[in-house]
Amino acid sequence: MKREDFPILSNKNIIYFDNAATTLKPQCVIDAINDYYRYYTANIHRGVYDSSVLSDYLYDSTRFVVRDFIHCSSAKEIIFTSGTTHSINLMVFGFMKDYLDKGDEVLLSKSEHASNILPWIYLSKEIGIVLRFIPLSDNYSITYANFLSSITQNTKVVSLAHVTNVIGDVRDIRQIGSYCRKHNILFHVDGAQSVPHVPIDFIHDQIDFLSFSGHKMCGPTGVGVLVVRESLMERMKPVFWGGGMNKSFNSKMVYKLKDIPVRFEAGTPPIAEVLGLRSAILYLMEIGIKKIHNYELYLKRYLIEKLSQNPFITIYNKNSDSGILIFNVNGVSSMDVSKYLNTYHICVRSGSHCSKMLKEDLNEFSTVRVSLYFYNTIQEIDSLILALEKCHDIFKIVEY
Ligand SMILES: Cc1ncc(COP(=O)(O)O)c(C=O)c1O
Structure with missing residues (x-):
């Protein structure tokens, strides 16, 4: 095909x-990146000249392309990152670190990728949260019964891959998401191995945080996405600080941040890569x-x-x-x-x-x-x- x-x-x-x-990368993605470098290279959110305005438009409107692809409520819920690892770290240290208290439990599985375990291990050592692991069944997948039996009254977050990267089991995230929403548990889905391969629906699957990488879905390396439910994103803190994410600051150490999601994209973002991702998503949607x-x-x-x-x-x-x-x-x-x-x-x-x-x-x-x-x-x-x-x-x- x-x-x-x-x-x-x-x-x-x-x-x-x-x-x-x-x-591998299709020609349309290579062209999208090439065109940016050949014909209209410019930084974004800074200039008023033609190539800058065009870059602004293509970069910002890519959020709508992502929104339609994973079906979330608003383009504001899309933060561009460098990949799944960056997305999960941003969620853990920009949100969970303040949200969780000592003794709160985060539910994972032993078949998660390092990126969905190590940030949590670090946080557990730093603030005393407890990590629990859903027992794997005979075929190394997780059953809904095992998920339910791992929940306690202290469970505050469930963080699971939709599709795992070794066993390749596809989790029933709709069932898990529905349980989490009903019981006031936040649900993060690591979509690195699912977003490129299986349908996902941020709203209907009742996901709170979704992470994925461009390079695993025909896009370039160096770009990924963290999708965050808008009300939660408003409570999240930036992990990176600098240009592009602030409205003002002064010597009295008073600063004002830009609105979401731009306040989470400090510095010059991966512009060419975002445009490559845009092309990759449109390509996958067409197939x-x-x-x-x-x-x-x-x-x-x-x-x-x-x-x-x-x-x-x-x-x-x-x-x-x-x-x-x-x-x-x-x-x-x-x-x-x-x-x-x-x-x-x-x-x-x-x-x-x-x-x-x-x-x-x-x-x-x-x-x-x-x-x-x-x-x-x-x-x-x-x-x-x-x-x-x-x-x-x-x-x-x-x-x-
Ligand atoms: C399930 C899963 N999560 C996270 C990652 C990390 O992705 P990246 O290296 O693009 O940040 C991978 C990469 O293989 C993965 O398979």
Whole structure:
């Protein structure tokens, strides 16, 4: 689907299966960034000349594009950040640090990415909040029953990935969001692996905070989004201070901040990257996220069917409903498998994939991860299977 839109696929002989790390970029995104640098480079919110006004318009109106894509109430709820990690840190240190008190509980899971665990660990050491982890089920996902049994009267925040980056399980965020809203619990969704792949609805899923990255959805690196419910954003404090976010300040140390969301975007923002993100979102909307998700599931089912026929391969997450699959070739390190696949120009990831707590349940520190996107094909999967079939024999020869 749409392979011809990706110059790297025609320029280089690669099979790219590392889409959970970052995705390839279509020509329209490359053009959007190039055009800004070639034809109308200017800083934003500062000049009155033509290129500055055009940059202002494109940057600011991208908030409307994001609003329509994830369906939140207002463009004011969109803060541009450098990526999911930045978004989560801004939420934790700009809002949660003041909102939470000693003894308050934050509910997470052990399959979260480092970015949705480490800021919370730091905050727990700083102000004494308690972190609790929803127990994982037999297939390493979370059930609604396990979620409910982890809630206590001290639970103030639930912070979960919509789709996890190793197991690839898709959480029922609508059910969780509805519970949280009814019980006055704030709900943060890490959308890094979901916003590019599955439909999400900020209003109907009753989300309070949503984080995601541009580079995992055909956009450039260096840009991401934090969506915050407007009433909560009004209570949030900036973490970064400087130009662009203030209305005035003086030697008496009196300052006035700009309105939301601009007060959270201190300094020169990633203008070219925001324009690239705009183009990426319009591109994905044209294809349709539902269509993308269904196609990924079709590819994944085929991949599982073929991999399952190989007795030397252990698959860990056959049941997850996303395009992420992790496995090992028995007796061979995941790093060796990915280096070996590289000799066939097949790009996969190996290791713990930034979710280091998961090994406490998975009993496997390191796996090979194939993560699919809409430009992957059945033929590419066949090439992977063929290479893996030879892989075990090669390593057996090396062992002896
Ligand atoms: C679930 C999840 N959360 C957060 C992140 C961090 O994203 P970024 O590195 O773009 O900040 C990732 C990246 O892989 C992820 O998969």
